[in-house]
Amino acid sequence: MKSACERQETGAVLVQTALLLVVLLLFVGLAVDVGSLYTERQRMQNAADAGALAGAHAICFGGDPVAAATDYAQNRNGADTTLVEVIDGYQVRVIATRAATTYFMALAGMDVVTVSAEATAACGASTRLCGAFPVAFDKATWDKIPCRSDFYIWDDDSVTDDLCAKCQCEGVIGSAASVGPGQRGWVRFSAPPAPFPNPYRCGGNCGTNALRCWIAHDYAGPLDIGDCVPGDPGVISSALQEAEKREGDNLAVLLWDTGPCERVVGSCPGTLYRIAGFGYVQLVEVESKLTIPPREGYKQNECPKNAKAMRATKLCNPPAVPCGRTDGSSPTGEFGAVSLIDSD
DSSP states (O other), X not given: OOOHHHHHHHHHHHXXXXXXXXXXXXXXXXXXXXHHHHHHHHHHHHHHHHHHXXXXXXXHHSSOHHHHHHIIIIITTOOSEEEEEEETTTEEEEEEEEEEXXXXXXXXXXXXXXXXXXXXXXXXXXXXXXXXXXXXEEHHHHHHSOTTOXXXXXXXXXXXXXXHHHBOHHHHTTTOEEEOTTTEEEEOXXXXXXXXXXXXXXXXXXSHHHHHHHHHHOBOSOEETTEEEEEEOSOOTHHHHHHGGGTTOEEEEEXXXXXXXXXXXXXXXXXXXXXXXXXXXXXXXXXXXXXXXXXXXXXXXXXXXXXXXXXXXXXXXXXXXXXXXXXXXXXXXXXXXXXXXXXX
C-alpha cells in the first residue's frame, strides 16, 4: 500500500506530464503551421517569378505586360491577388499574395495569415545571342557608322581605309562607310552544343564548306559577351556566293574588341575575336564586280576594280532574342532578352 507522500508524487508527475504534452503538441502544431506557411511562401515566390517573367516577355515579344503578369501569377500559379508595376517601360515588378489557412495557430485567433512574395524581371539588353551570321566587325569601326546608313564590307585586303581619298566613291557607293582589312573577319564555328539545333549539320571540319553552311543558316548556339570565337581575317571569296542568297535578310552580327577571353567557343582554329557586343544589319546586296574610278592624280590599281563586297544597312532597333539573357540594363538600341533581376 502506497503512502500518502508517494500518492502525491505520482499525481504531480501526471500533472507535469500532461502539461509537457500540451506544450509539445503546441510546438508540433506550430511546426506544422510554419512548414505550411513556408510552402505557401515558396508557392507565392514561384507565382511572382512567373508573373514578372511573363510581363517582361510581353514587353520584349509583344503583348500586355500587366495582363500577362497577372495571368501567370494568379491563374497559373495560385496567387489570390497580384500587384503589377511596369518600371521605366522595360522592367516588371510583381507582388503575389495569398491568404494561407492555419491549423494550430487558429487556436490563438490567427486562422488566416497573408503570405506574399516579390520579383522583378526585365526585357533588357541581351548579353547573349543565338542565330549569328558568321561575320565579326571591329566594334570601334561599327560605332562610327550611323543608324540606317549603308556600309560596304570589302572582301579584298587591298581595299584600305583611305580608298575614298583616292577614288571617286560618291558616284558609286555614295557616302557609305567602308569596312576593310583589320575591321572584319569570317567566323569559324564548329557544331553548336546540345540541345541547340543544327538540322543542316553545319560545322564539319571548320573549313570553307562549314562557313558556307553557317552563312546560309546562321549559328544557332549561344554566344556571350566576353566569349572568343575563332575566325579568319583574310579573304574567303567563295563565301560571298552563299551570301548572295541572303540578300534582303536582316542578320545578327558579332562585334569584337581586344579584351580578354572568358571562354573560347568551339574547337575550330583561327584568329580569336573577343565578342564585345552584337549588331544588326540588313544585307542589301552582294557585289561581285564593283569598280570605283580613281580621282585625278591616282591610278585604277589604287582603287577597287571588279572587287567583291557586301553592301549592308546598319539597323539600330534589333528584336528580342529567345535564348538571350540580361542583367537588366535598358534594351534601347540592343537585342532584348528576358531575365529575372530580383527575386525575394
